Amino acid sequence: MNSTVVTFPAGQVSGRSRIVGTVPVGERHGLVVSETPFHPLDHTWPDQPADRGTIGGLPVVDCVTGAWSDGEIHLGADIPARRGAEGWQWLVVHVTDAPLPVGESVELAVDPxxxxxxxxxxxxxxxxxxxxxxxxxxxxxxxxxxxxxxxxxxxxxxxxxxxxxxxxxxxxxxxxxxxxxxxxxxxxxxxxxxxxxxxxxxxxxxxxxxxxxxxxxxxxxxxxxxxxxxxxxxxxxxxxxxxxxxxxxxxxxxxxxxxxxxxxxxxxxxxxxxxx
Missing domain, CATH: 3.30.980.10 (Threonyl-trna Synthetase; Chain A, domain 2)
Structure with missing residues (x-):
């Protein structure tokens, strides 16, 4: 899994991408895509809240930072590495109430x-x-x-x-x-x-x-x-x-x-x- 490409710095509020991974978030589902317009909450300095919107037509109830290494995704404050540390892939995780399958191409839309x-x-x-x-x-x-x-x-x-x-x-x-x-x-x-x-x-x-x-x-x-x-x-x-x-x-x-x-x-x- 590669680090998520983000388009929100350019002001983008929509896009299409493929789901490349999933992770449980309590009873909810964390969806990772290869490219996203969503701005996630940064657990290291949580000043700006996460974007709202939809992924594959499902409401994004939260959007958090994740990090992948050795086949495991860690979320937010549970990430055991410094932000940007080598050997880790840094992810935007879109949290939904329902799952979507890995490999599916989905539309992402941020509440403008x-x-x-x-x-x-x-x-x-x-x-x-x-x-x-x-x-x-x-x-x-x-x-x-x-x-x-x-x-x-x-x-x-x-x-x-x-x-x-x-x-x-x-x-x-x-x-x-x-x-x-x-x-x-x-x-x-x-x-x-x-x-x-x-x-x-x-x-x-x-x-x-x-x-x-x-x-x-x-x-x-x-x-x-x-x-x-x-x-x-x-x-x-x-x-x-x-x-x-x-x-x-x-x-x-x-x-x-x-x-x-x-x-x-x-x-x-x-x-x-x-x-x-």
């Missing part, structure tokens, strides 16, 4: 509206992270790692989780001792949240209005290819490693706004909303 909403949420998530970095840039006492626009990278330094939703995202940051040691000060942040959010929202408004092009750098067709998100913003070319799906221009987002909440002084949550 749900995909579009997730793509908008994911692009907005990256833009919001960069805007938050800019809004918090004056809170660093030491020289930290920088983001693609040359600003202190609060997002990648402090993030603990990220979740993409339809036309939205939720990012959670830890403002703990290790962040303070790296030079970030959260003193007075609780009373400055509205000001920080306003600065980020002003920048997001400019970026959406700029109609900046968005693209994915795709070095190969396989699931584990290390893809990179790019956006040509007025300040420069932004890039972030990313395996998800995206819009093609910032203007497609309509409007992007963030809301910030600080809990117990140590957990900062940013909720990003797209209004298309």
């Amino acid at each position: 509206a749900y995909r579009a909403a997730l793509s908008a949420g994911h692009t907005a998530c990256h833009l919001a992270a960069l805007a938050l970095n800019a809004a918090l840039a004056d809170r660093w006492r030491k020289e930290p790692a920088l983001d693609a626009l040359g600003r202190p990278d609060f997002d990648q330094t402090a993030i603990t989780s990220s979740r993409i939703e339809p036309d939205a995202s939720v990012d959670v940051y830890r403002l703990g001792k290790s962040l303070r040691k790296k030079g970030f000060t959260a003193d007075g942040l609780d009373t400055a949240l509205a000001e920080v959010a306003a600065a980020a929202n002003d920048r997001l408004k400019e970026w959406v209005a700029a109609d900046a092009p968005v693209r994915l750098d795709v070095p190969g067709p396989e699931l584990t290819a290390r893809r990179t998100w790019h956006c040509s913003l007025p300040e420069g070319e932004a890039s972030i490693a990313c395996g998800g799906t995206h819009v093609t221009r910032t203007s497609e987002l309509g409007a992007v706004t963030v809301e910030l909440a600080l809990e117990e002084g140590t957990t900062l949550t940013m909720r990003t909303t797209v209004t298309r």
